[in-house]
Amino acid sequence: MKILLTGAAGFxxxxxxxxxxxxxxxxIGVDNFDPFYDRRSKEANLRTARDSSGFTFIxxxxxxxxxxxxxxxxxxxxxxxxxxxAKAGVRAxxxxxxxxxxxxxxxxLNLLQQSVEGGGNKVPxxxxxxxxxxxxxxxxxxxxEEDPVDNPISPYAATKKxxxxxxxxxxxxxxxxVFCLRFFTVYGPRQRPDLAIHKFARNILAGESIEMFGTxxxxxxxxxxxxxxxxxxxxxxxxxxxxxxxxxxxxxxxLSEMIETVARSCGREAIVKRLPMQPGDVDRTFxxxxxxxRLLDYAPTMPFAEGVQRFVQWLxxxx
Ligand SMILES: NC(=O)c1ccc[n+]([C@@H]2O[C@H](COP(=O)([O-])OP(=O)(O)OC[C@H]3O[C@@H](n4cnc5c(N)ncnc54)[C@H](O)[C@@H]3O)[C@@H](O)[C@H]2O)c1
Numbered sequence: 001m002k003i004l005l006t007g008a009a010g011f012x013x014x015x016x017x018x019x020x021x022x023x024x025x026x027x028i029g030v031d032n033f034d035p036f037y038d039r040r041s042k043e044a045n046l047r048t049a050r051d052s053s054g055f056t057f058i059x060x061x062x063x064x065x066x067x068x069x070x071x072x073x074x075x076x077x078x079x080x081x082x083x084x085x086a087k088a089g090v091r092a093x094x095x096x097x098x099x100x101x102x103x104x105x106x107x108x109l110n111l112l113q114q115s116v117e118g119g120g121n122k123v124p125x126x127x128x129x130x131x132x133x134x135x136x137x138x139x140x141x142x143x144x145e146e147d148p149v150d151n152p153i154s155p156y157a158a159t160k161k162x163x164x165x166x167x168x169x170x171x172x173x174x175x176x177x178v179f180c181l182r183f184f185t186v187y188g189p190r191q192r193p194d195l196a197i198h199k200f201a202r203n204i205l206a207g208e209s210i211e212m213f214g215t216x217x218x219x220x221x222x223x224x225x226x227x228x229x230x231x232x233x234x235x236x237x238x239x240x241x242x243x244x245x246x247x248x249x250x251x252x253x254x255l256s257e258m259i260e261t262v263a264r265s266c267g268r269e270a271i272v273k274r275l276p277m278q279p280g281d282v283d284r285t286f287x288x289x290x291x292x293x294r295l296l297d298y299a300p301t302m303p304f305a306e307g308v309q310r311f312v313q314w315l316x317x318x319x
Contacts, residue, residue, distance in 0.1 A: 002026040003236065004071070004078045004123075006062055006111065007085035009033060011190045012129065012183070012228060014045035016082060019229045020236075021052045028075045031085065032061040034103070036092060037193050044318070045190050062107035072114045080125035080236050083111055086159075089194050090133060090280040093156035104159035109166050116174040125177050125239040127232065128167050132184040132221070132248065132285045133157035141252075142288035145182070145244045154280035164244060171242040179235045184248030184287045188225030188307060189314035196255075197222070200262045200270065201312050205319070209271040216256030218277070219284045221248040224302035234296035248287020249300045261305055265312040 003020055007013035008029025017027050029049065033039045049055045056075065060067040062085050072078075086104045087093065093100040108128070115123035134149040134157050152158040167178040191198045200210045231247040253261075263270040292298035 001079035001236065002028070002077075003080045003082055004028050004030065004075070005082045005084065006030045007083075007129070008049070008057065009042035009046050010084060011045070011192050012186055012225065013084040014049065014190060015225050015229050016084065016232050017049045017055065019233055021049060021054050023233070024054070026054045027056070028071065028078070029055060029057045030060050030062065030071065031057075032059060034087060036087060036089065041193070062111055063102055065110055068110050068114050078123050080127065080239065081111060081115055081123050082127045082232065082236060083108065084129040086129065088156070088192065090154040090156045091278060092194065093154055093159070094280050097155035100155050100159055104156070105162045105166070108163040112166055112170040112176070116170060116176055122174070123176065125236060126167065126170070127235045127239055128163060128178060128180045130164050130180045130182045130244070131157065131160040132182050132246070132287065133282065134161045134164070134182065135282070135285065137282050141284070141286040142250060143246065143286055144288040145246060145291055153282065156280075168242055177240045178242050179239045180244045181231065181235060182244065182246045183228060184221040184223045184246065184285050186225055186228050187222050188311055190225075191311060197258065197262055197308065197311060198315070200259060201266055201315050204263055204266040204268050204270050205315065207268070209273045210259065211275050212255065212259065212272045213275050213281065214255065214277040216259070217254055218281070219252035219254045219286070220258070221250065221252045221285045221287050222258070222304060222307070223247060223249045223300060224307040227300035227302055231292060231296055231298045234298065238296065243291075243295065245292050245295060246287040246289055247292055247298065248285070248289055250287055250289055251304065252284055252286045253304055261308050262312070265305075265309045
């Protein structure tokens, strides 16, 4: 397959790129090196992919209609689009809601429109990276794709829900086959530096204190990157109709346990500074992955302690 992959220099995008190249696919990777975190980290994420003859990288902004149109004309037709580019992060979206909306909503709409116009070549499959944050403070667990998601509690969550809605519009109007994948807190080598496991490990290794927001009882369904990549890869093969699919671990870990696990992997005590819950943060996430199992044979396998160990090993080497 020839795949247009947006957000190729990011955490999840770079792992998906390598997986697809390893499977003999051709990947046209797009990224604008958004300054949310260091460009050097993103260049490092791309290093392995750049060695592959099946990979072409284009530095472009998905909000730019002309640039995106040219990519579809010059490098298409594509067998699939894997759309992972976004301004990610709940707290960042509260600080810059307009920037978040432009990348995540207008950028997604631009890609959807090109996917049905695209130089006369319609895209046969569109896979969109959505988020568990759309569930907001859902009280029913585990979170199922059937649950109402009308109460987001951050701009980021609202933009991801908007992205799903736009995907549905393009499926309805133009028959574009779309899978919207709701990722549950993804971790592993190259994890975004703003995410808690990464921040905590970095500070613990440096002998610095960590900031714990809330009582430590709030929990996340942490999902290892390889499990996510497996779900994405199957989605690209099987995308038809319109589906929303959770990709999680079905194993929520309380914050206090996550901190202990990270500290153990770092081989040091964590110095914890307790702070109130941050606005926009949900109390817990917990995925029902029954649908992913049925449609994608999805079965997450990575034990949390081992996944954290692998992440910390990568962090030590990257440092
Ligand atoms: N990491 C998680 O836990 C998680 C959870 C749920 C959903 N997601 C979603 O998965 C996707 C990938 O997340 P990630 O953690 O790899 O984040 P990331 O920030 O590492 O990757 C996103 C990439 O998109 C690029 N980008 C941002 N705006 C762009 C624009 N306008 N044009 C082109 N490129 C642009 C960035 O430069 C970055 O490299 C995102 O859509 C995110 O919302 C991630």
